[in-house]
Amino acid sequence: MIYAFDTYYYENFAKTVCIAFRNWDSEKEDAIYSENMAITSDYESGAFYKRELPCILSLLKKIDLTENDIIIVDGYVTLDNSGKIGLGGHLYHSLNNKIPVVGIAKNGFAAEDKKRREIFRGESKTPLFITSQGIDVDEITIAVENMAGSYRIPTLLKKLDQLTRDNEN
Structure with a gap:
């Protein structure tokens, strides 16, 4: 299974959503997970992970990962x-x-990265911009190129972004 995560920050809480799908070219998700939680740290330039990682790890507790899974x-x-x-x-x-x-990533990063x-x-x-660990980046680049949707942002990732911005639970 492929699990794609995104978090959106509201004034008083962070909303993290995960869309699960079976194949890179899937047009529909198999499951959606969502969780709202208190924001645990302020935005810190250069340390974005400190804010978002706790949100993803918390939502991952609802998912039974296997070593064959991939996270986006x-x-x-x-x-x-x-x-x-x-x-x-x-x-x-x-x-x-x-x-x-x-x-x-939708935005470039200045430093060179082979x-x-x-x-x-x-x-x-x-x-x-595609990066990875635990899987070959060239293989993943081809997979992302072939994801469903005819626009810059693949269909399921666009849906994920919309779900995080929906203030409803």
Whole structure:
């Protein structure tokens, strides 16, 4: 199963949603998980993971992961060639390096990273940025390119973003 996570921050709480689907080219999800929780830390430039990682780890308690599963985060897994890691890298380590984590970021990151790939989907002139740990980034890049949807953001990831921004439970 592939589990895609995203978190949106409201004034008093964070809403984390996970969409589960079987295949990279799936058009519909198999399950949706959602959880609201208190914001545990303020935004800290360069340490985004400190804010979002607790939200993802909390929601993961509702999911029975297996070593064949893959997790997608909205952001980066690796950040540069020196080994600095982003949210996805911290998540990968939190899961004892057993569950592959893929980062799909919408915005560029200035530092060079030989493990980062760019893809252009649909008619978009703006790339998505792909990073990973525990799974080959080139394999994942092809999988993300082939995700359902004809626009820059794959259909299920667009739905995920919309669900996190829906203030209803």
